[in-house]
Amino acid sequence: MHREKQQAEILIAAVKRQFPDVTDDELLTVIEGETDLLEAVEKAIWDALRAEAHADGLKALMDDLKARQERLRDRAQRLRSAVLEVCETAGIRKHEFAGFTVSVGKSPASVVITDPGLIPESLTRVTVAPDKTAIKAAMQDGPVPGAELSNAAPRLIVRTK
Numbered sequence: 001m002h003r004e005k006q007q008a009e010i011l012i013a014a015v016k017r018q019f020p021d022v023t024d025d026e027l028l029t030v031i032e033g034e035t036d037l038l039e040a041v042e043k044a045i046w047d048a049l050r051a052e053a054h055a056d057g058l059k060a061l062m063d064d065l066k067a068r069q070e071r072l073r074d075r076a077q078r079l080r081s082a083v084l085e086v087c088e089t090a091g092i093r094k095h096e097f098a099g100f101t102v103s104v105g106k107s108p109a110s111v112v113i114t115d116p117g118l119i120p121e122s123l124t125r126v127t128v129a130p131d132k133t134a135i136k137a138a139m140q141d142g143p144v145p146g147a148e149l150s151n152a153a154p155r156l157i158v159r160t161k
Contacts, residue, residue: 001044136149
């Protein structure tokens with residue numbers, strides 16, 4: 001598409017030199033008749049639409065695989081819990097098998113927060129982030145210190161039938 005763009009730019013410059021009052025519609029007609037630019041644009045958009053469809057399909061597949069992964073992790077945890085219960089009931093503290101050793105031990109101590117308000121500030125984490133949606137809404141009424149609206153970049157809009 002880069003080559004077609006260069007050809008169109010050269011053609012536009014030449015036409016504008018010869019016909020300074022040429023309209024955009026007339027330029028488009030010349031570009032369409034003398035270059036492959038519009039065909040290249042059409043092909044690029046079809047390629048983009050196909051890539052987006054593939055990405056959507058992969059996301060759906062990945063979501064399914066993620067759910068399967070979670071089910072398998074849950075199953076593994078339930079099996080380990082059942083083995084722990086059996087070992088505790090039977091008094092098995094340690095047993096060696098051909099491929100692994102099973103032993104029952106104590107878990108490391110974990111912290112339980114009973115009253116978050118009593119925890120010293122030096123032992124807490126606080127994350128503060130600007131709420132861009134609220135800031136944009138507030139900017140409708142006037143300026144917001146520390147924020148400004150950016151110049152909107154051009155965007156391509158593609159509508160499929």
